[in-house]
Amino acid sequence: MSIEESITEVPLLDLNAQYDRIQDEVKEAIDRVLDSQYFIMGPEVELFEENIAEYCQADYAVGCASGSDALLLSLMAQDIGQGDAVITTSFTFFATAGAVARLGATPIFLDIDPSSYNIDPDQVKRFLEGNHPLNEKIDVTPDEVKAMIPVHLYGQMADMDAFMELGDKYDIKVIEDAAQAIGAEYKGKRAGSIGDFGCFSFFPSKNLGGYGDGGLVTTDDPEMAEKLKVLRLHGAKPKYHHSLVGVNSRLDAIQAAVLDVKLKHLDSWSDASREKALLYNRLFKEANLQGDPNQIICDGSCAKEGKSSCNFVKNPKKILTPKELHGDPDNDGRHVYHQYVIRTGAREEIMNAFDKKNIGYSVYYPVPMHEQECFQYLGYEPKDCPISSCASNTTLALPIYPELTGAQQQYVVDTIKEILNNI
Numbered sequence: 001m002s003i004e005e006s007i008t009e010v011p012l013l014d015l016n017a018q019y020d021r022i023q024d025e026v027k028e029a030i031d032r033v034l035d036s037q038y039f040i041m042g043p044e045v046e047l048f049e050e051n052i053a054e055y056c057q058a059d060y061a062v063g064c065a066s067g068s069d070a071l072l073l074s075l076m077a078q079d080i081g082q083g084d085a086v087i088t089t090s091f092t093f094f095a096t097a098g099a100v101a102r103l104g105a106t107p108i109f110l111d112i113d114p115s116s117y118n119i120d121p122d123q124v125k126r127f128l129e130g131n132h133p134l135n136e137k138i139d140v141t142p143d144e145v146k147a148m149i150p151v152h153l154y155g156q157m158a159d160m161d162a163f164m165e166l167g168d169k170y171d172i173k174v175i176e177d178a179a180q181a182i183g184a185e186y187k188g189k190r191a192g193s194i195g196d197f198g199c200f201s202f203f204p205s206k207n208l209g210g211y212g213d214g215g216l217v218t219t220d221d222p223e224m225a226e227k228l229k230v231l232r233l234h235g236a237k238p239k240y241h242h243s244l245v246g247v248n249s250r251l252d253a254i255q256a257a258v259l260d261v262k263l264k265h266l267d268s269w270s271d272a273s274r275e276k277a278l279l280y281n282r283l284f285k286e287a288n289l290q291g292d293p294n295q296i297i298c299d300g301s302c303a304k305e306g307k308s309s310c311n312f313v314k315n316p317k318k319i320l321t322p323k324e325l326h327g328d329p330d331n332d333g334r335h336v337y338h339q340y341v342i343r344t345g346a347r348e349e350i351m352n353a354f355d356k357k358n359i360g361y362s363v364y365y366p367v368p369m370h371e372q373e374c375f376q377y378l379g380y381e382p383k384d385c386p387i388s389s390c391a392s393n394t395t396l397a398l399p400i401y402p403e404l405t406g407a408q409q410q411y412v413v414d415t416i417k418e419i420l421n422n423i
Helices: 015-036 043-055 067-077 094-102 121-129 160-170 222-231 253-263 266-286 301-305 347-357 373-378 386-394 406-421
Strands: 060-064 085-089 106-110 145-149 173-177 197-201 215-219 340-343 395-398
Touching: 015 043, 015 253, 043 060, 043 215, 043 253, 060 067, 060 222, 067 094, 067 173, 067 197, 067 215, 067 222, 085 094, 094 106, 094 373, 106 121, 106 373, 121 160, 145 160, 160 173, 215 222, 266 340, 266 406, 347 395, 347 406, 386 395
Parallel strands: 085 106, 085 145, 145 173, 173 197
Antiparallel strands: 060 215, 197 215, 340 395
């Protein structure tokens, strides 16, 4: 029986397979909460906060209702609002920029490194020095910048040394958006342990996912940790006495209990995901589909020329596989592969074939932040972050999760090979 005959579906993510392996532990933890009838805050949340702070190499961890709220609370803790600006990447999930805009501050979108998809620190440096083309275009001065949010995209950390150096030089707080990167490492340091704040999401599809929404902020600053704890409870301490205007953003006890169970398995799951990523790399190479990952040929011409599809890949018969730029274990890095994302000039053709063969996929993210309708008031054009626009037109996330089988991966690669060979 051929692989094609034996495999009829490859989901993008299979949470049922994960649950099958841990359901007894999870049910025991949930039953413990049900027996206690202590659903909001309490000992389960405190225990999880202690354990995850240690895991993330941080002094403090403050649970909240979502990753979006983690970003919001981190900005609120710094009193960021009207008249302030926050630098971040254009190629990210909306929550990164949405938290800034909700507080009345101005998001400044800068472009990415084409290999890692993370914000390019040189772009930030040029803007803060006043030497970036956007300095003349957008109505924000460098001295209005109060924070920057590098996003650790797809499970690989951004170049944190560069961002911390800029933060120190310009007195700007650094908030790590680590929603996709729990357990990732940069020069031996864990995501969320380097910046002034680290923000995490426990959305069910994350590497450490709950059974509902949840989030968390890490910090080494005891005053900021205390302020975050007050802000998440409507700004009240003690109860009914409000020193701050906060929000209602609490991590509930059931989610904390479930997450604490899953935290014990996280490293083995992350290691398994990286094994799957390396297998994909090998299979693509054996299929003669892998382009040179060290050759940066993305010049953003699709954005500059206003094309509907990108000409980034000069040869549509090849793809580019992920590059471990700052996640290389030989340099004390760790890429946890929240997603395995390829770049291709034949994305539509591949997606059509995947639909027919029941192979899961996703496009993260089809519209970069600087092109979103709600941010048009800022005055950006696609060409202002051309590499982000290019990535939006060429990236495609393939199935990856610890339980994915080699046969399923071969099926995915064979499907892509068939399409590209016929172009």
